[in-house]
Amino acid sequence: MASITHPGHGDGHHGAHDEHHGPGGVFHQYIDLEQQNDSYIVGMWTFLVTEVMFFGALFLIYGLYRYAYSQDWFLAHEHLDYVMGGVNTFNLLVSSLFMALAVRAAQLKDRKVVLRLLGGVMVCAAIFMVIKYFEYTGKFHENLYPGPTFTKNAEILHGANLNKAQMFFGLYFAMTGLHGVHVVVGMLIIGKLMHMWWKKNPMVTEDYIPTELVGLYWHFVDLVWIFLYPLFYLMPRPDALAAHASGGGGH
Amino acid sequence: MSTTVTTPIGGLDGSPKVEQNYLTNGHTLKSWLLTTDHKRIAILYLISITFFFGLGGAFAGLIRYELIAPAGNVLESETYNKVFSAHGIIMVFLFLVAVIPATLGNFLLPMMIGARDLAFPRLNLLSWYLFNAGGALVLAALVNGGVDTGWTFYTPYSSLYSNTNVSLAITGIFLAGFASITTGMNFIVTVHKMRAPGMTWFRLPLFVWANYATAVVMILGTPVVAITLLCVVFERTFKLPIFSPELGGDPVLFQHLFWFYSHPAVYIMILPAFGVISELITNFSRKRVFGYHFIAFSSLAIAFLGFLVWGHHMFVSSQSMYQSIVFSLITYLLAVPSAIKIFNWTATMYKGNIRLDAPMIYAIAFMGLFTVGGVTGLHLATVSTDIHLTATYFIVAHFHYVMVGGTITAFLGGLHFWWPKMTGRLYNESVAKWNAVLVFVGFNLTFFPQFVMGFMGMPRRYHYYYFAPEFQPYHLMSSAGATALGLGFAVPIFYLVKSLFTGEKAGANPWGAHGLEWETQSPPITVNFETVPIVTDEVYDFDPVGEHEELMAKLAGAKS
Amino acid sequence: MASSPLQAAAHAHGDHGHHVQPLSFYFKTGAVLTVGMILTIAAYKYNWGGTYIIANVIALTIAFVKAGFVVWNFMHVKFASTLGKMFAFLGFLWLPVLMVILVDYGFRNHEQSPSFQLNGEETAFPRQLKSKDHQPNSPNSVNTQNRTPYGRAF
Ligand SMILES: [Cu+2]
Numbered sequence: 001m002a003s004i005t006h007p008g009h010g011d012g013h014h015g016a017h018d019e020h021h022g023p024g025g026v027f028h029q030y031i032d033l034e035q036q037n038d039s040y041i042v043g044m045w046t047f048l049v050t051e052v053m054f055f056g057a058l059f060l061i062y063g064l065y066r067y068a069y070s071q072d073w074f075l076a077h078e079h080l081d082y083v084m085g086g087v088n089t090f091n092l093l094v095s096s097l098f099m100a101l102a103v104r105a106a107q108l109k110d111r112k113v114v115l116r117l118l119g120g121v122m123v124c125a126a127i128f129m130v131i132k133y134f135e136y137t138g139k140f141h142e143n144l145y146p147g148p149t150f151t152k153n154a155e156i157l158h159g160a161n162l163n164k165a166q167m168f169f170g171l172y173f174a175m176t177g178l179h180g181v182h183v184v185v186g187m188l189i190i191g192k193l194m195h196m197w198w199k200k201n202p203m204v205t206e207d208y209i210p211t212e213l214v215g216l217y218w219h220f221v222d223l224v225w226i227f228l229y230p231l232f233y234l235m236p237r238p239d240a241l242a243a244h245a246s247g248g249g250g251h
Numbered sequence: 252m253s254t255t256v257t258t259p260i261g262g263l264d265g266s267p268k269v270e271q272n273y274l275t276n277g278h279t280l281k282s283w284l285l286t287t288d289h290k291r292i293a294i295l296y297l298i299s300i301t302f303f304f305g306l307g308g309a310f311a312g313l314i315r316y317e318l319i320a321p322a323g324n325v326l327e328s329e330t331y332n333k334v335f336s337a338h339g340i341i342m343v344f345l346f347l348v349a350v351i352p353a354t355l356g357n358f359l360l361p362m363m364i365g366a367r368d369l370a371f372p373r374l375n376l377l378s379w380y381l382f383n384a385g386g387a388l389v390l391a392a393l394v395n396g397g398v399d400t401g402w403t404f405y406t407p408y409s410s411l412y413s414n415t416n417v418s419l420a421i422t423g424i425f426l427a428g429f430a431s432i433t434t435g436m437n438f439i440v441t442v443h444k445m446r447a448p449g450m451t452w453f454r455l456p457l458f459v460w461a462n463y464a465t466a467v468v469m470i471l472g473t474p475v476v477a478i479t480l481l482c483v484v485f486e487r488t489f490k491l492p493i494f495s496p497e498l499g500g501d502p503v504l505f506q507h508l509f510w511f512y513s514h515p516a517v518y519i520m521i522l523p524a525f526g527v528i529s530e531l532i533t534n535f536s537r538k539r540v541f542g543y544h545f546i547a548f549s550s551l552a553i554a555f556l557g558f559l560v561w562g563h564h565m566f567v568s569s570q571s572m573y574q575s576i577v578f579s580l581i582t583y584l585l586a587v588p589s590a591i592k593i594f595n596w597t598a599t600m601y602k603g604n605i606r607l608d609a610p611m612i613y614a615i616a617f618m619g620l621f622t623v624g625g626v627t628g629l630h631l632a633t634v635s636t637d638i639h640l641t642a643t644y645f646i647v648a649h650f651h652y653v654m655v656g657g658t659i660t661a662f663l664g665g666l667h668f669w670w671p672k673m674t675g676r677l678y679n680e681s682v683a684k685w686n687a688v689l690v691f692v693g694f695n696l697t698f699f700p701q702f703v704m705g706f707m708g709m710p711r712r713y714h715y716y717y718f719a720p721e722f723q724p725y726h727l728m729s730s731a732g733a734t735a736l737g738l739g740f741a742v743p744i745f746y747l748v749k750s751l752f753t754g755e756k757a758g759a760n761p762w763g764a765h766g767l768e769w770e771t772q773s774p775p776i777t778v779n780f781e782t783v784p785i786v787t788d789e790v791y792d793f794d795p796v797g798e799h800e801e802l803m804a805k806l807a808g809a810k811s
Numbered sequence: 812m813a814s815s816p817l818q819a820a821a822h823a824h825g826d827h828g829h830h831v832q833p834l835s836f837y838f839k840t841g842a843v844l845t846v847g848m849i850l851t852i853a854a855y856k857y858n859w860g861g862t863y864i865i866a867n868v869i870a871l872t873i874a875f876v877k878a879g880f881v882v883w884n885f886m887h888v889k890f891a892s893t894l895g896k897m898f899a900f901l902g903f904l905w906l907p908v909l910m911v912i913l914v915d916y917g918f919r920n921h922e923q924s925p926s927f928q929l930n931g932e933e934t935a936f937p938r939q940l941k942s943k944d945h946q947p948n949s950p951n952s953v954n955t956q957n958r959t960p961y962g963r964a965f
């Protein structure tokens with residue numbers, strides 16, 4: 001259906017159509033590649049707008065409760081390993097850089113470099129998920145997963161109110177979990193993109209926009225983590241506790 | 252798929268015109284289910300929507316039957332809760348949100364701007380599948396025992412205490428929400444990037460403006476409700492405490508987030524209806540629409556302001572008093588752009604050559620019913636009266652005036668108006684006219700008594716009222732009206748389907764309407780236009796004087 | 812005159828100023844992001860001593876700056892059309908509207924329901940109110956009974 005060539009359509013590349021698009025991939029509803037590419041970029045951004053609003057609501061919930069329960073949350077957050085989180089932050093940052101360079105290589109139509117860089121992104125993403133796995137299993141072992149089995153031992157949470165700590169871990173699992181889902185989806189998409197480059201599919205080799213779109217998605221995943229990391233792993237010490245800590249000789 | 256059409260479709264080289272239109276282009280089931288043609292997807296959506304409308308209507312019928320007698324007729328309390336929840340969930344999430352954008356919008360938007368298709372046809376098809384997958388999950392939840400939370404899923408009831416199929420229903424709504432988001436993305440990019448040469452922003456038909464504003468609301472609002480409802484699922488399934496009051500969460504936060512979408516959702520439902528009415532009024536008044544720019548920008552103003560009034564649903568929810576006052580004031584403000592539209596339509600009709608065809612009857616009915624719905628909305632936007640009217644039948648009547656009297660009336664009007672374009676056939680005009688009158692009368696008989704009894708204190712969501720049998724006459728009227736209204740919704744199915752087989756062939760432009768969609772054949776060819784149209788004339792360029800003279804000449808000719 | 816799509820592509824890029832950026836452009840951005848990350852951690856480790864708000868503002872400011880670099884440079888918004896820029900910022904501009912929800916909490920007490928313990932080990936749902944735990948907690952209360960004097964090990 002999609003392959004009807006419009007007679008009024010200046011390009012006139014009739015015969016060479018495959019199922020969906022001609023070489024270089026101008027779909028029938030577009031007049032030329034430029035219109036198509038602009039549409040794709042704007043379309044991707046409208047999608048990312050929905051993603052911003054999607055995560056935004058979670059950040060709002062987080063902000064409200066963090067303000068209300070800053071002390072308990074601070075104490076609970078100390079149970080997260082900021083080194084592991086930091087390694088993952090750097091990891092995603094490097095993957096983002098790889099992705100940006102991959103898009104650049106796609107602009108230069110340098111297939112080998114694109115494949116290597118996308119491979120690098122995949123490795124980073126895999127490392128991210130492995131570290132997440134260790135973090136999550138660690139929490140499960142210490143019964144820090146919300147619900148009836150949540151630990152009754154306030155000691156390991158440095159004395160935080162257990163109900164508030166449950167809320168902290170509830171949002172931690174909800175937000176990092178949704179982010180993790182986005183990472184996995186990203187890996188699937190990047191895998192598909194790599195496959196297309198591998199097969200020398202003209203849709204990606206002749207036009208860098210598909211690579212750019214995947215890149216936009218991946219950078220967004222990195223963007224969310226840029227906020228998740230300081231919010232969950234690096235909470236400043238609330239004033240009341242700061243006095244407490246210095247009084248107890250903590251510093 | 253890949254049934255590459257090689258039929259010459261006519262064009263620059265002067266080859267013969269096509270016989271193939273989008274309906275005859277491929278007859279297999281596969282050619283429909285895997286189509287990327289926006290017109291076919293619109294038809295698919297129309298079928299899905301009609302199905303869900305019938306289902307939601309059946310639940311409404313059960314409610315009205317139950318309430319004929321003060322002690323209730325058939326339903327247990329629990330069943331009644333599930334029935335009105337099912338009615339609300341199906342009608343809001345599976346009918347009203349999608350009804351006009353996904354059917355008329357999908358069909359007309361590319362044609363009105365002179366494009367061959369939406370910007371992302373495959374995403375459009377995905378939208379239909381997501382919608383149906385969501386619908387299927389909601390149906391599964393209903394078959395499996397139903398949901399008793401109402402369509403609003405207020406926490407902590409939905410998250411902690413309801414033991415019905417809340418998670419399943421919410422997952423369905425989540426998917427349907429993404430169907431709506433994909434439609435919105437498609438519309439935005441299409442309007443920005445796919446306009447034909449010469450189709451400037453101020454030559455866009457008002458239907459396009461309305462759908463554009465709707466699309467913006469869709470992409471900004473829907474994700475918020477998606478994540479909010481997802482949090483309820485997290486809470487139920489994974490025990491992640493988010494709105495749980497007993498751990499320190501705030502259930503009112505759910506209401507904030509829910510209404511942040513669900514008030515704008517009202518505009519997702521009504522803005523496209525405004526667009527339809529603008530088209531109908533201007534065409535059947537044979538005049539350029541009065542105040543084109545005002546109508547266009549009022550759509551955007553409504554889309555923007557619609558996001559700032561969610562708190563008027565929460566006047567009795569322990570929301571801060573100051574915030575209630577602010578929300579009340581902004582809600583008044585929101586009445587202004589809506590009123591601008593009503594006044595402009597009235598001014599368009601003034602001294603127009605009004606033709607009372609079926610679509611115009613629907614359009615005029617819309618103006619009356621929407622005005623009543625809108626003005627009673629102001630009663631509810633006023634904090635003091637709202638506290639009296641909260642959770643009474645007054646609210647039920649108010650939003651049915653807006654949603655049924657507004658959106659569904661506009662949808663029926665639009666469907667009748669563009670039916671010849673969609674199918675190439677004319678329906679039986681006189682039956683359609685009488686049916687439009689039946690819908691109007693039945694609607695008022697159903698919902699006007701609800702204003703009265705609501706004001707007198709009949710609470711909504713009760714399945715009996717033996718404590719106040721004096722409400723029975725109102726309930727009887729309402730149920731009788733609902734029967735007439737149900738008939739009014741059922742009859743078009745018969746005569747419209749009949750027109751497919753026996754209807755007179757409609758020409759390209761049976762109404763003498765203006766707009767690019769009327770300049771191609773009916774039903775349109777798959778690529779809509781034989782050549783890329785170049786727009787040179789202004790929008791709604793009617794010539795009332797010329798038409799009048801033509802008519803006079805005709806009449807004179809008939810006399811002699 | 813049928814230009815091949817390939818030429819069309821080259822043409823479109825040329826037209827649109829999608830010049831390929833030098834490698835240093837990306838590496839510099841990456842370096843800025845790394846520095847930002849290190850600064851965030853350093854700020855976390857630094858004892859702000861009773862200036863919770865400042866510490867939060869600093870952490871978030873760094874995060875926003877980092878986000879800005881990602882959006883502007885990596886996501887090529889810098890080189891996007893006006894329309895692209897508009898939609899790139901729409902979500903970020905609209906998020907504050909969502910945050911208006913928080914205003915409500917500035918004008919009312921976020922009164923908590925009485926905190927109570929879970930109903931045994933079996934299930935969290937339904938949970939039951941236990942009268943002995945039926946004491947309201949103030950929003951910022953810290954359970955002092957269970958708290959051990961604790962200082963973060965630096
Ligand atoms: Cu509202």
